[in-house]
Each structure stands twice: as C-alpha cells, then as structure tokens.
Amino acid sequence: MxxxxxxxxxxxxxxxxxxxxxxxxxxxxxxxxxxxxxxxxxxxxxxxxxxxxxxxxxxxxxxxxxxxxxxxxxxxxxxWPGYPLLPQEPYDRAMARFWAKFIDDKCLKSVVKASWGPVDEQEKAFEEVQENLSFLEEEIQGKKFFGGERVGFVDIVGNVIGYYLGAIEEALGQEMLTKEKHPCLYEWAHEYTSCNIIKENHPPRDRSVDYFRPQIQASRASN
Missing domain, CATH: 3.40.30.10 (Glutaredoxin)
Known part of the structure; x- marks a missing residue:
C-alpha cells in the first residue's frame, strides 16, 4: 500500500x-x-x-x-483506502467519467463564456448554459447525488455548478440555474452545499462573490 x-x-x-x-x-x-x-x-x-x-x-x-x-x-x-469516489462497476465508472468530462468541457465553458465572454455572444452562451444544465437535470432525476445516496466523483467535479455557479450568478446579477427550469439539479445543488464537509471546505460565498464581481465587471467594460 x-x-x-x-x-x-x-x-x-x-x-x-x-x-x-x-x-x-x-x-x-x-x-x-x-x-x-x-x-x-x-x-x-x-x-x-x-x-x-x-x-x-x-x-x-x-x-x-x-x-x-x-x-x-x-x-x-x-x-488510499477509504471513502469511494468512483463507482465499483466498470460501466458506472465509465459513465461517471463521461459526466465529469461533460461538466468541464461543456457546462463550465459555457458558464465562463456567458459570464466573461464578449457581450454580443452572451445571449447564445446563456442558451448553451441552459441546454447543458438540462442534460444534467435529466441525469440527476431520481437521485440524491450523481453518485447515488452520497457524494461521489461527479458531484465533486460538479462543484463548479453546485457551489461556484451561485457565486457567479450573484456577481453577474443574472440567474442561470433556477428551481423552475431545473428543479432536480437545483435540489441537488442545495443538497451538495448542505453537506457539512462541503460547507467546511469551500470559501465563504461572499468572499467568492467579491472575487468574481470585479472580474466580470472588467470583462464587460472591455467588451
């Protein structure tokens, strides 16, 4: 070992x-x-x-x-032994890797483009965000977490949606993930950020907002 x-x-x-x-x-x-x-x-x-x-x-x-x-x-x-992050079954492990890659390659990139990208491209970027969140909405339906009953690999990778997206929305002054459009994903984000180990190991929300806000304002001013 x-x-x-x-x-x-x-x-x-x-x-x-x-x-x-x-x-x-x-x-x-x-x-x-x-x-x-x-x-x-x-x-x-x-x-x-x-x-x-x-x-x-x-x-x-x-x-x-x-x-x-x-x-x-x-x-x-x-x-190291202990709390499992990835599922045990090969197919489930492959699917976890797929969704984790989707979050980084599609969801995160569209959020960044919608928040920091050129003003004339933001409307299209917001549409891409909604489409990508809809895919996650379908995947999380019927489950507490992407990993099942407890936080796993996809949930941890999904911190960019579960935690950071809320801070970006507040800094931006515009919602992307709402209970009306994506109820299951919205509930997942609440469950994720309510876990003690998550709350204790992410920066305070207001500190993240204070970090993102001037970046977004500067980006929009330059465009």
Missing part, C-alpha cells in the same frame, strides 16, 4: 479545481499540506511540478506530482 506521508496540494482558495481535491482528500480522511499559490506569480515549485500546463492544482505524493483535478481525484481513489 502506498505511503500516506508527504502529501502536499498546490492550489488556491478561489480555485474550484483545487477545492475538488480538498474535498476528496477530506472525504478520504487523508492528511495533507496545502500550499497557497499566487497564479499571477507562480512559485518555482509549481512550475517544476507542472511544467506542461503550469497550473493548479498539483498533488505531490512522496515527491511525485500529479496534475489536473480529475486525474488527481482518480489517483486519490486508487491510492
């Missing part, structure tokens, strides 16, 4: 990708050290450990770095 010693996470308090890894480590009961990175002035260690993308998060286990949040989650799931 792999050693549980010398685990460090290079990340940032405001990064949803970093928070994914924090949540997974907390669920797993893994002790670790957190290194707060300034993404505008990246440390020599970060550049050494992730020379390809030069981004957070990076998990360093016994001196060996693993980059990219979803890959890190799978590494955590495979390396």
């Amino acid at each position: 792999a050693s549980q010693q010398e685990v460090k996470l290079y990340g940032s308090w405001r990064s949803g990708f970093s928070r994914r890894v924090v949540i997974a480590l907390k669920l797993r009961g893994m002790p670790y050290g957190f290194v707060e990175e300034d993404t505008q002035n990246k440390s020599a260690d970060l550049l050494k450990y992730n020379p390809v993308h030069q981004k957070i998060p990076v998990l360093v286990h016994n001196g060996k770095p693993i980059a990219e949040s979803q890959i890190i989650l799978e590494y955590i799931d495979e390396t």
Whole structure:
C-alpha cells in the first residue's frame, strides 16, 4: 500500500479545481499540506511540478506530482483506502467519467463564456448554459447525488455548478440555474452545499462573490 506521508496540494482558495481535491482528500480522511499559490506569480515549485500546463492544482505524493483535478481525484481513489469516489462497476465508472468530462468541457465553458465572454455572444452562451444544465437535470432525476445516496466523483467535479455557479450568478446579477427550469439539479445543488464537509471546505460565498464581481465587471467594460 502506498505511503500516506508527504502529501502536499498546490492550489488556491478561489480555485474550484483545487477545492475538488480538498474535498476528496477530506472525504478520504487523508492528511495533507496545502500550499497557497499566487497564479499571477507562480512559485518555482509549481512550475517544476507542472511544467506542461503550469497550473493548479498539483498533488505531490512522496515527491511525485500529479496534475489536473480529475486525474488527481482518480489517483486519490486508487491510492488510499477509504471513502469511494468512483463507482465499483466498470460501466458506472465509465459513465461517471463521461459526466465529469461533460461538466468541464461543456457546462463550465459555457458558464465562463456567458459570464466573461464578449457581450454580443452572451445571449447564445446563456442558451448553451441552459441546454447543458438540462442534460444534467435529466441525469440527476431520481437521485440524491450523481453518485447515488452520497457524494461521489461527479458531484465533486460538479462543484463548479453546485457551489461556484451561485457565486457567479450573484456577481453577474443574472440567474442561470433556477428551481423552475431545473428543479432536480437545483435540489441537488442545495443538497451538495448542505453537506457539512462541503460547507467546511469551500470559501465563504461572499468572499467568492467579491472575487468574481470585479472580474466580470472588467470583462464587460472591455467588451
């Protein structure tokens, strides 16, 4: 079994990708050290450990770095015993990876485009957000969490919808996920953010809003 010693996470308090890894480590009961990175002035260690993308998060286990949040989650799931993140059945595992990839490749990108993108493209981007949320709405129907009765891999990746989207909406002054349009997904977001381990390991909502608001305002002013 792999050693549980010398685990460090290079990340940032405001990064949803970093928070994914924090949540997974907390669920797993893994002790670790957190290194707060300034993404505008990246440390020599970060550049050494992730020379390809030069981004957070990076998990360093016994001196060996693993980059990219979803890959890190799978590494955590495979390396240490405890709370399972991915399902046991191969098909269910494949579907979890599919939806996690969908969240990052489709949902998150459309939210970013609708919030920070060119003004003349935002209406179309909002339509894309609604379409993508509708796919998640259909997938979550009849389930408490994407992983079933408790938080799993897709739920953790979905923190960009479950937690961060609300802060972005408040900073933007416009709703995207509503109880009327996506009732099951809306309820899932409430369940997710109500979990103690989630509440305890995400930044306060107002702090996130204060971070996003000037970014969005600056982006819109430049467009």
